[in-house]
Amino acid sequence: MTERDIINYNVRELAGLLYSREISAAELTGVYAERSERLNGSLNAYISLNTREALRHAEEFDRRENNQGINRMISGIPYAVKDNIAVRGMAMTCASAILGGFVPGYTADVCKRAGDIVLGKTNLDEFAMGSTCERSVFGPTPNPLDKKRISGGSSGGSASAVAAKLAPWALGTDTGGSARLPAAYCGIVALKPTYGLISRYGVTELASSMDTVSPMTENVADNAWILDMLSGKSPADMTSEDSKEYSFPCIGKGVANLKIAAIDCGYPLFDRACTRLEKAGAKITDAGGALDEIFERAIAVYHFINSVESFSNMSRYDGLRYGAKGEGQTYSEMVSSVRDRCLGEEVKRRIVTGAKILSLEPNGGYYKRVLDIRSAISAELGRFMSGYDALFMMTTGKEAPYAGSESDLPEKMYFMDSRTCIANLSGCPEISLPIGGKEGMPVAGSLMGKKFSEPVLYRVAYALEQELSGAISCEVRHFDD
Numbered sequence: 001m002t003e004r005d006i007i008n009y010n011v012r013e014l015a016g017l018l019y020s021r022e023i024s025a026a027e028l029t030g031v032y033a034e035r036s037e038r039l040n041g042s043l044n045a046y047i048s049l050n051t052r053e054a055l056r057h058a059e060e061f062d063r064r065e066n067n068q069g070i071n072r073m074i075s076g077i078p079y080a081v082k083d084n085i086a087v088r089g090m091a092m093t094c095a096s097a098i099l100g101g102f103v104p105g106y107t108a109d110v111c112k113r114a115g116d117i118v119l120g121k122t123n124l125d126e127f128a129m130g131s132t133c134e135r136s137v138f139g140p141t142p143n144p145l146d147k148k149r150i151s152g153g154s155s156g157g158s159a160s161a162v163a164a165k166l167a168p169w170a171l172g173t174d175t176g177g178s179a180r181l182p183a184a185y186c187g188i189v190a191l192k193p194t195y196g197l198i199s200r201y202g203v204t205e206l207a208s209s210m211d212t213v214s215p216m217t218e219n220v221a222d223n224a225w226i227l228d229m230l231s232g233k234s235p236a237d238m239t240s241e242d243s244k245e246y247s248f249p250c251i252g253k254g255v256a257n258l259k260i261a262a263i264d265c266g267y268p269l270f271d272r273a274c275t276r277l278e279k280a281g282a283k284i285t286d287a288g289g290a291l292d293e294i295f296e297r298a299i300a301v302y303h304f305i306n307s308v309e310s311f312s313n314m315s316r317y318d319g320l321r322y323g324a325k326g327e328g329q330t331y332s333e334m335v336s337s338v339r340d341r342c343l344g345e346e347v348k349r350r351i352v353t354g355a356k357i358l359s360l361e362p363n364g365g366y367y368k369r370v371l372d373i374r375s376a377i378s379a380e381l382g383r384f385m386s387g388y389d390a391l392f393m394m395t396t397g398k399e400a401p402y403a404g405s406e407s408d409l410p411e412k413m414y415f416m417d418s419r420t421c422i423a424n425l426s427g428c429p430e431i432s433l434p435i436g437g438k439e440g441m442p443v444a445g446s447l448m449g450k451k452f453s454e455p456v457l458y459r460v461a462y463a464l465e466q467e468l469s470g471a472i473s474c475e476v477r478h479f480d481d
């Protein structure tokens with residue numbers, strides 16, 4: 001099979017070919033490894049490549065595997081991993097100088113489930129704090145469809161790797177929109193799962209009460225299939241949830257009589273998507289500005305909580321335990337020297353902001369009020385959602401911005417998450433997928449649902465994808481190597 005043949009298969013087709021032994025894991029991995037080596041120089045999707053080890057693991061898979069069921073084939077398919085997820089023996093940087101030289105001695109639960117064939121670790125905004133993938137110590141990851149634009153962040157490297165076919169699929173993380181936003185800008189699919197559905201063990205903490213791991217794929221059905229393999233309770237993460245609620249859904253079941261609230265009517269591509277869903281039998285309600293006020297509060301509350309939790313999580317980077325070493329005679333001299341030297345501006349800003357918020361009133365009183373508002377937002381959203389099966393909206397207001405245009409002021413970048421962060425605050429699942437194109441660049445919509453309603457979201461997303469795929473392939477340019 002040629003490189004073209006192989007990269008045109010989707011993940012489930014590859015699983016089928018592995019199962020029937022029409023292709024070996026080594027052959028498949030060889031193609032993606034060679035492609036990644038060849039193209040990563042101009043794309044900067046990967047911080048580090050692991051192609052030799054990936055091939056070794058692929059050969060091991062071929063020797064070991066004796067047709068134990070098609071779902072086992074996930075571990076014969078190579079994939080890319082965001083560099084804030086630990087894989088034993090592979091350097092993990094979180095795109096920060098402070099982790100220079102750090103090699104984890106353990107593998108994240110999610111990677112144990114996905115298998116050993118890791119093509120490389122992908123770029124991100126430092127410690128996943130960002131929306132543009134321009135705040136990495138390894139430089140920005142441009143959008144593979146137009147390199148003058150951003151890939152989006154923080155999981156820009158993973159989105160770019162999938163969009164440019166440097167990997168059949170990738171892992172990202174999503175704490176406020178970090179998988180959905182770059183997926184939207186690069187024209188791929190990302191799920192922010194229900195909080196706890198995928199174990200966080202081995203995933204670098206940003207804001208622990210909102211952190212999730214995201215499968216990032218070219219299409220909806222691959223995403224649903226992969227989630228089935230990745231989800232489930234883990235003894236190593238007490239917040240992980242039993243996945244019996246989730247199993248690969250009958251995504252082709254259609255959308256007849258599903259009730260969907262739409263909040264961005266008036267935008268032509270969004271309206272077209274709604275019309276197609278209606279034709280397929282869904283009941284769409286134009287919910288206009290019903291959630292405007294919640295969204296407005298959500299972005300502020302999200303950043304308060306994110307700063308406080310990141311302040312607390314960042315305390316472990318003290319110049320003693322991991323990576324770069326601090327200088328000085330006392331503990332505090334060492335901490336401040338290493339942080340001053342090795343942390344970027346946005347990370348420092350969150351540490352200082354988080355500390356400030358906690359000290360505003362005695363006993364964290366101010367912060368407790370922020371948490372009350374978070375609960376109120378979740379409750380209000382829950383009341384609204386009780387009347388619907390899904391909420392449909394634009395993932396972001398526009399197609400991928402030009403490089404440098406959104407990252408000059410922190411508040412500009414923060415507002416990029418104004419639609420996405422509510423799913424993280426409330427723990428609800430949300431999937432982003434392309435719904436059309438403008439000037440050749442993808443435009444995405446998102447479906448949010450109640451906790452553990454991933455099967456419903458996948459059904460709606462799949463129906464949309466089927467309805468729109470013809471139009472999208474005319475409207476969105478393709479990556480051309």
Ligand code: GLN
Pocket residue numbers: 128129130131153154173174175176177178179206306417
């Ligand atoms: N852009 C958001 C932030 O900077 C989201 C980050 C994320 O999801 N990791 O916090």
